[in-house]
Amino acid sequence: MNTADQYLKAIYLIQDVEDGPASTGALADMLDVSPASANEMIGKLEDRGLADHEKYKGVRLTEEGIVRARDALQTYCIIERFLANVLDVEEFQDEARELEAVIDDTVAERLDTIIDRNPNCPDCFDAEADACRELEIECEKPAD
Amino acid sequence: MSVSHRVGSDHQLARLLQIGIVLEEVVEARAHHHYQSLDPADLDPEIEALLADAAEESATHRERLEALIADLDAESIPFEDIETLVEAQYAQTKPEDFDGVLYDQLCNEETAYKFYDDLVSAIEASDARFTVDRERLLDTLRAIREEEAEGVEEVTKVMETRE
Numbered sequence: 001m002n003t004a005d006q007y008l009k010a011i012y013l014i015q016d017v018e019d020g021p022a023s024t025g026a027l028a029d030m031l032d033v034s035p036a037s038a039n040e041m042i043g044k045l046e047d048r049g050l051a052d053h054e055k056y057k058g059v060r061l062t063e064e065g066i067v068r069a070r071d072a073l074q075t076y077c078i079i080e081r082f083l084a085n086v087l088d089v090e091e092f093q094d095e096a097r098e099l100e101a102v103i104d105d106t107v108a109e110r111l112d113t114i115i116d117r118n119p120n121c122p123d124c125f126d127a128e129a130d131a132c133r134e135l136e137i138e139c140e141k142p143a144d
Numbered sequence: 145m146s147v148s149h150r151v152g153s154d155h156q157l158a159r160l161l162q163i164g165i166v167l168e169e170v171v172e173a174r175a176h177h178h179y180q181s182l183d184p185a186d187l188d189p190e191i192e193a194l195l196a197d198a199a200e201e202s203a204t205h206r207e208r209l210e211a212l213i214a215d216l217d218a219e220s221i222p223f224e225d226i227e228t229l230v231e232a233q234y235a236q237t238k239p240e241d242f243d244g245v246l247y248d249q250l251c252n253e254e255t256a257y258k259f260y261d262d263l264v265s266a267i268e269a270s271d272a273r274f275t276v277d278r279e280r281l282l283d284t285l286r287a288i289r290e291e292e293a294e295g296v297e298e299v300t301k302v303m304e305t306r307e
Contacts (some may be wrong), residue, residue: 086229087162087221098156102266103163107259110170110252111163114233 001100005072006031007041008050011061012069013127021058073122076100077132078108081115084135093130150270151263157274157281158218160263161209166226167259168209171252172202173230178245191245194302198249198295205288212284215276246303253295260289 001009010030014022028038042059045051050065061069079100083092103111118124118134126133151157175195210223264285267278274281 082163082166083159086166086226087159089159095156095159098152099159099163102151102160102262104258104262106251106255107163107167107262110167110255113174114166114170114230 001075008069009072011059016127021060023058070122073125075105075108077121078112079103082111085115151266152272154217154275158213158216161213165206165209168202168206169230172199208284212276217275250299253292257292260285
């Protein structure tokens with residue numbers, strides 16, 4: 001997944017959680033980049049008609065941006081599911097984040113043929129848990 | 145979430161090589177099952193040879209990837225389980241016709257080429273030290289990438305002669 005798609009996906013997820021525009025700071029935090037880098041990419045996404053940026057408010061995806069972000073999220077979901085269900089990786093969220101930049105969507109499509117993904121994907125994705133809702137996530141039990 | 149296009153550790157490298165192995169497995173199973181599902185009256189020796197070569201090449205690629213993983217400081221995964229899973233999945237799918245088989249094989253080769261090309265770039269962009277010799281790693285992956293490129297060419301030629 002290329003860098004622009006990773007940004008689009010992150011903006012989409014932040015917008016979903018915040019129910020509003022994504023701030024540059026939140027975006028930079030999520031992607032673990034500097035706010036300057038985030039601003040630079042936001043400018044590129046604006047130039048390509050994929051996002052609108054309003055000073056002091058944040059960035060919102062355009063309709064075209066949303067379509068691309070959802071495709072990127074689907075690719076990410078495939079990577080998470082593949083790691084969890086096929087390779088039995090317990091820390092599939094961490095590993096998916098590490099690997100997403102190197103896995104192209106055409107490669108993900110092939111991996112997708114051996115996993116049973118929810119037809120509603122990527123609406124199955126829980127932005128706050130950073131994982132597909134269909135995947136079982138082991139949570140730490142609260143102390144008594 | 146990271147925007148880094150680099151491979152930074154033995155663990156991450158091993159995982160990517162494992163994905164390569166599964167991809168090869170998928171490619172092989174897909175070619176085999178699709179061909180087997182065709183009407184015997186339609187079988188064509190040229191395509192049969194092409195798919196047999198592709199399957200053999202995939203098996204060799206898997207072995208070379210496995211040899212690299214064995215030298216890395218990382219946990220292995222149960223490949224037998226994956227083989228069973230892939231087999232089961234492809235026993236249920238059928239292409240519509242010959243052209244479907246060839247087109248699918250072209251996608252297989254192109255996808256594999258893209259995977260190795262991205263992987264080689266990500267390793268080249270990294271200054272991480274791996275347990276496995278860097279030159280051996282890159283030589284192996286570049287050679288596999290080259291064979292995938294040749295595969296794309298071969299399938300394209302066969303498709304052109306059938307037009």
